[in-house]
Amino acid sequence: MSVFTESPERQALRRAVFELGRRYGAGYFQAKARAGQPTHELWSEAGKLGYLGVNIPAEYGGGGAGISELAIVLEELGAAGTPLLMLVVSPAICGTVIARFGTDQQKQQWLPGLADGSRRMAFGITEPDAGSNSHRIGTIARRDGADWLLSGRKVFISGIDHSDAVLFVGRTEDATTGKLKPALFIVPRDTPGFEYRPIPMELVTAEKQFQVFLDDVRLPAEALVGDENAGLMQLFAGLNPERIMTAAFTLGLARQALGSAVEYARTRTVWDTPIGAHQGIAHPLAQCAIEVELARLMMQKAADLYDSGDDVAAGEAANMAKYAAGEAACRAVDQAVQTLGGNGLTQEYGLAALIAATRVARVAPVSREMVLNFVAQHTLGLPKSY
Numbered sequence: 044m045s046v047f048t049e050s051p052e053r054q055a056l057r058r059a060v061f062e063l064g065r066r067y068g069a070g071y072f073q074a075k076a077r078a079g080q081p082t083h084e085l086w087s088e089a090g091k092l093g094y095l096g097v098n099i100p101a102e103y104g105g106g107g108a109g110i111s112e113l114a115i116v117l118e119e120l121g122a123a124g125t126p127l128l129m130l131v132v133s134p135a136i137c138g139t140v141i142a143r144f145g146t147d148q149q150k151q152q153w154l155p156g157l158a159d160g161s162r163r164m165a166f167g168i169t170e171p172d173a174g175s176n177s178h179r180i181g182t183i184a185r186r187d188g189a190d191w192l193l194s195g196r197k198v199f200i201s202g203i204d205h206s207d208a209v210l211f212v213g214r215t216e217d218a219t220t221g222k223l224k225p226a227l228f229i230v231p232r233d234t235p236g237f238e239y240r241p242i243p244m245e246l247v248t249a250e251k252q253f254q255v256f257l258d259d260v261r262l263p264a265e266a267l268v269g270d271e272n273a274g275l276m277q278l279f280a281g282l283n284p285e286r287i288m289t290a291a292f293t294l295g296l297a298r299q300a301l302g303s304a305v306e307y308a309r310t311r312t313v314w315d316t317p318i319g320a321h322q323g324i325a326h327p328l329a330q331c332a333i334e335v336e337l338a339r340l341m342m343q344k345a346a347d348l349y350d351s352g353d354d355v356a357a358g359e360a361a362n363m364a365k366y367a368a369g370e371a372a373c374r375a376v377d378q379a380v381q382t383l384g385g386n387g388l389t390q391e392y393g394l395a396a397l398i399a400a401t402r403v404a405r406v407a408p409v410s411r412e413m414v415l416n417f418v419a420q421h422t423l424g425l426p427k428s429y
């Protein structure tokens with residue numbers, strides 16, 4: 044069988060997840076998002092069916108598969124019009140980091156819940172004064188006896204209001220100079236000193252973004268995930284899946300938009316033939332279909348490299364896949380809106396909301412420019428400018 048033929052198991056997963064998403068539908072998703080309500084029904088059902096935890100080890104109640112399978116779940120939910128953003132964070136980043144570096148106790152405590160969706164964990168790295176420069180992270184963990192005291196500020200952290208805890212990236216006090224030696228802490232949402240406020244965003248999503256204030260948040264020693272001296276390797280074990288999953292999220296939305304546009308172009312007739320017969324409509328859609336497929340291939344390569352344990356090659360591929368997905372999706376959504384004319388901007392068709400949703404992938408979790416910096420320096424060997 045060709046490496047490009049998906050296994051029967053993956054094809055079955057794809058179909059089943061798409062059917063689940065379609066049963067809820069884009070109408071359900073957008074109504075919830077516009078009302079500022081969570082999509083708990085869909086999340087819970089997907090969790091019970093085992094889709095949210097396909098990548099979590101089987102001994103902790105997960106599916107024992109990889110990021111490749113979790114990316115299938117998210118892509119298909121997006122294609123069905125029901126993207127679940129927290130899949131990028133809860134099972135993909137937090138689940139992976141805890142499964143790879145957590146203690147037995149942390150695994151027992153968190154992984155079964157993350158796998159069946161009954162518990163959720165957000166992820167916080169971005170800071171107002173550091174932004175893309177994560178070496179400048181100023182969230183500091185100080186030892187106080189056996190405890191840790193965590194202080195700092197974070198911004199744009201998704202989904203805290205419906206999460207049980209947040210996995211925060213800080214640095215230990217003795218590592219405040221030089222290169223970032225990140226230390227990761229699980230902070231339950233109700234811990235004293237941890238406050239969060241929603242940021243008004245122009246996004247039609249069921250998840251909100253928050254700014255966070257951590258003021259001498261007292262944590263037990265066992266809140267630290269992994270080794271405080273393990274450095275960037277531990278962090279990137281979570282960040283590479285995040286990039287792959289952002290690609291999956293965005294490409295699902297692109298497929299949804301292209302699907303709507305093609306259906307519309309087949310039937311809408313304002314001269315003698317459906318508008319899809321005009322090459323001015325057909326060719327840009329065909330171009331977008333090619334670009335989306337190329338980005339999907341890159342995403343699948345990145346996921347495969349990650350699942351095979353090659354973190355270094357996966358890092359380059361995950362960056363490239365996230366970049367390609369963001370570009371392909373923004374163009375596909377723009378062309379879909381154009382194809383629908385005025386209807387492209389109505390709430391009924393829901394395409395205009397995807398303009399902002401896909402635009403996010405050009406900024407987060409790592410910006411387009413920072414990916415280009417990475418490729419320029421590491422793939423091409425060009426000098427660093429900053």
Ligand SMILES: Cc1cc2nc3c(=O)[nH]c(=O)nc-3n(C[C@H](O)[C@H](O)[C@H](O)COP(=O)(O)OP(=O)(O)OC[C@H]3O[C@@H](n4cnc5c(N)ncnc54)[C@H](O)[C@@H]3O)c2cc1C
Nearest residue numbers: 166167168169174175199200201406407408410412413429
């Ligand atoms: C919807 C949404 C959800 C998010 N969810 C989370 C979350 O759950 N957890 C989390 O931790 N973060 C989250 N983020 C934050 C996101 O990861 C950051 O916004 C992103 O990393 C960019 O950082 P910044 O916004 O500070 O931009 P900045 O770093 O201020 O960058 C601004 C601009 O300058 C450019 N730039 C900066 N440095 C360079 C350079 N050296 N060369 C060229 N250009 C440069 C950038 O590319 C960008 O275009 C989310 C953001 C959004 C929009």
